[in-house]
Amino acid sequence: MRIFIQQIVNGITTGSVYALIALGYTMVYGIIELINFAHGEIYMIGAYGGLLVLALLGAHHSSGIGIVFLAMGGGMLLSMAYGFTVEKFAYKPIRDSSRLSLLITALGASIFLQNFVMIGQGASDKNYISLNLLNTAFNIYGVSVTSNQIIIFAVAVIIMLSLDLFVNKTMTGWAMKATSQDPVTAQLVGINVDTIISITFIIGSGLAGIAGVLVGFYYGMINFYIGYLVGIKAFTAAVLGGIGDIRGAMVGGLLLGLLESLGAAYLSSDYKDAFAFIILILLLLIKPSGLFGKKQA
Amino acid sequence: MNLPSSIRSILKAYILPLVWIFAVSLPIMGMVRSIFAAVFVLAGLLVFNLFIRKKPRVNKPGFSWAHTRLSSAGRSAWIFALAAAIILPLFLNGYSLDVFTSVLFYSMLALGLNLLVGDLGLLNLGYIAFYGIGAYTYAILSTKFGIGFWSSMMLGGIVASAFSLIIAIPTLRLKGDYLAITTLGFGEIIRIVLNNWDSLTNGPNGIMNIPRPSLPWIQLSTGIRFFYLVLCFVIIQIYILSRIKRSMFGRYAVAIRENERASEMVAINTYKVKTLYFMLSAFFGGVAGVLFASKQMFVSPDSFTFIESVYVLAMVILGGMGNIAGVLLGAFTLVVLPELLREFVIYRMLIFALLLITMMLFKPNGLLGKKA
DSSP states (O other): OHHHHHHHHHHHHHHHHHHHHHHHHHHHHHHHOOOOTTHHHHHHHHHHHHHHHHHHHTOOTTOOHHHHHHHHHHHHHHHHHHHHHHIIIIIGGGTTSOHHHHHHHHHHHHHHHHHHHHHHHOSSOEEOOOOGGGSOEEEETTEEEEHHHHHHHHHHHHHHHHHHHHHHHSHHHHHHHHHHHOHHHHHHTTOOHHHHHHHHHHHHHHHHHHHHHHHHHHHSEEOTTHHHHHHHHHHHHHHHHOTTOHHHHHHHHHHHHHHHHHHHHHTOSTTHHHHHHHHHHHHHHHOTTOSSOOOOO | OOOOHHHHHHIIIIIHHHHHHHHHHHHHHOHHHHHHHHHHHHHHHHHIIIIIOOSOOOOOOOOOSGGGSOOHHHHHHHHHHHHHHHHGGGGOOHHHHHHHHHHHHHHHHHHHHHIIIIIIOOOOSOTHHHHHHHHHHHHHHHHHHOOOHHHHHHHHHHHHHHHHHHHHHHHTTSOHHHHHHHHHHHHHHHHHHHHHOHHHHOGGGOBOOOOOOBOSSOBOOSHHHHHHHHHHHHHHHHHHHHHHHHSHHHHHHHHHHHOHHHHHHTTOOHHHHHHHHHHHHHHHHHHHHHHHHHHHSOBOGGGGOHHHHHHHHHHHHHHOTTOHHHHHHHHHHHHHHHHHTGGGGGGHHHHHHHHHHHHHHHOTTOTTSOOO
């Protein structure tokens, strides 16, 4: 039982990260129907952005909580900048092309960013500083919860709530929803579709950037390659919740984190990385529109 | 600001992107490389605006029967290429011969993948998994059960297409995007299984001492003989593919690529055609895998990574989707070019990715593809 609850805690932690990244996939897919393969790389770039802020501010083991948030802000800004750039330079020029061309461009953007970072930052692992305040472990009936895990979960929940409010309560959020439902009509009622698409990319990328910094602190180590696997898993999470559906992506992310963590504990840890894809294939077989998705062809 | 509009437009079209790219690259790349990146983008923008700029295009995969009949120029090009492929290896050293053998292997893969990407317009991002399945089928059958090369050949293809059904059944009814991501996941699953199922695949260490194929009267031990063996396979594959292309079945595929709904209206069972194509494509991948295992005499999961799938995909795209000669050209270019660019090895993938993106922008149907 204790192991079970411990795995649930760990699963919620990784699940929160998947959810944050899945949001970017689902928003972009909802609006231009593109699987943004480069999104995983945007997350990785966020992790490097956080690292940069930590180095600039000279973080040390006993730095305060402020530095965590500054790193998150740095990662978020860098990811936003890259998300915006990728959209403007790679996707926008061919938005009207066939879907196959768009997918291949996204793939190219993903490989480009990976190697871009590899050339700039080197191929070896980079270490995140381990902050004392993040490593405090609380022992609750034998289940260990670190402050790092609490922060990840709290940040994810706050972000998701604000995103939900943003999409449902603000003008820009409505414009986003309108564009995703019908871009042509949205344009007719005076929505600048190009701007909305850019905003969508920027928000999605910012969330991924925050996730990148959180993961950097959690695992203590990043490299140019981390975006690939997490990226496709987060996409799986988005499909799990019903692609295009923002709340679905949140639930899908958490669910995937839980399933993976429990699977690793009770089935086999060797095959941990394969679970996400097996779940994806099973899901497409049984309910292709995802848990909360609308029915689609 | 009261700037003349021409200056403002230059600012907006060139200076702004320049400064932006520099600012964005700076944190990752450092000062010097960021300047290079910015200059590179400026040059790209200049070339684009001065020479290539056109109206935004709507890309529809070309539709033509032109490729079903060979022109006389096309026929002599084929004969020339074949003659070169037969005669040239006699004058090559071991290293170049190896490069050209791998051109042939990638040609087999690219041709197999082209069935799906070029003819049907479906994206398979885990194609290398079928190559891996074929290779491991032969490796396991030959080392554990002593089954010979020629019977493994068929088995490798059949096992690969059986596996392809696992993906085909759930995803081919859905939109193409799902296929892309599922095949990607499938490729990962296969690699993870190969890495972890120690009792069957010997894990990350791979399987060694795989026997070479033998014919009753020729020993296929030297590189050059093996080259000719693979060449035979490529030729047979091209023959089969060109027959398929001209068959009713091949025309169904083109119809589905052009307009799936309309094809359904004229009573084409699109799901069935897509599934058969998918299995066929996997079959060729599996056969190529068996050959690959027998050439290397060793297989390990490292040979079957995601980036290999992307490589094969790039060959299909570069040369010309749906065009056999184009795919061969793509395979040739993408194997030989990196060998020539050995000094730029860290920039290789970067150039490769840029190539993919610019191809999609300017020539989405490939070098030998039809005009968009």
